[in-house]
Amino acid sequence: MKILIVEDSEVLRRSLVVGLNHLGFATDETGDGSEGLAMALQYEYDAIILDLMLPSIDGMSLLQKIRQQKINTRVLILSAKNQTQDRVDGLLKGADDYLTKPFSFDELHARILTLMRRSTTENRDDCLNVGEFCLNLAKRTFEYQHTPIELTPNEFKILNCLFRSPNRVISLESISDAVVGSYNYLSKNAIEVHISAIRRKVRKVHGNLPIRNKRGFGYLIQN
Template identity: 40%
Template sequence: MRILLVEDEEGMSQALVEIFKKNKIGVDAVLNGIDGLKYAESEGYDAIILDIMLPGIDGITILKKLREAKNNVPVLLLTARDEVSDKVAGLDAGADDYLTKPFSTDELLARVRALTRRKGEIKDDSITFGDLTLSKKNCELQSSEGKAIKLSLKEFQILDLLFENPHQIITKEQIINKIWGNDSNAEYNNVEVYISFIRNKIENLKVTVRIRTARGIGYSLEDETR
């Protein structure tokens, strides 16, 4: 999962980024509405957390522009405002949910999970393909025979993307944008290195699932028994 955080309070933004990272959620964070709209228009996010009061372009305007462009990414409005009229304005503009500051991190994470479930993503504790299971709770790979191996955060995020799109070629560019972020300096070589790490771990589990290379394009998750 990757989300966009548009929050102009730098301290809060940094704190939320750390919370999301600890919970294995990829995040891009921007501090103003102009950058927020530019990032949001990329349509590469599973959810957007959007403050209403922003420099440059306010959150409601950003939301309206996204919905006018038929961009249906789930949006959670995050603001200090607690007037009913503000909530109504945000929901009428196309927001999926609304959270007023101050808030608990547990509630924020729960609402983000709810947003992505409504989008149709698989959010169970684990997901199985062939004889290989990705445990989201434990951040590990498990064979059908019960053998398990731990994953780094980047390994987990790449596998999560592949598991949720089996048999589909995921390009290196998609992996970079989804895992490292649009504004990162990551290159194709970074992806190739992590894919190599992941392949070694899969092979150690003695399963039939493999990551297949589409030369010059990307990778797909395949079961050699099919």
């Protein structure tokens, strides 16, 4: 699982990175609102930890902009603003949870796990579609025009990662995390081998899966 931390306090930000990495999460981090927005729009994250008082773009504006782009990544606001109306505003504008500073790291961890469970429950029966391709998360199947295509577990995980965020570049690191977890690493060459195998299988059923390699950045699937 990968988490984006957008927090202007360098001390707190580094503390969150160390703590979450120790628990097995992969993290990206920034202290700038504009950079955080660019990262949230470009890359795939399982959750975003978002401060409200940020330079360049404030956290609430960042939240509204990613929701306008139909990005449904779980967002946990982490803020010193502790009035009831602040929490209400954050939740109504698209946040999934709101935790006030100072906070317990154990509580933050518990809230992240709750958000992940909620996301898994909501997506359990989803069929992710790209064109005439369907990736069924419940049945763990992949079809093109209702013709089944057999995938290995790793191939399925790669497509799951790409299908969740069509038209967005998914970094090699994010793909590796999705396949083997944060404690292991899937090399660039290994990812290329898996994607080449997927393409061959799709061509056998006369399909054309629009996976594009953005050299130096990662992969995206066009929808």
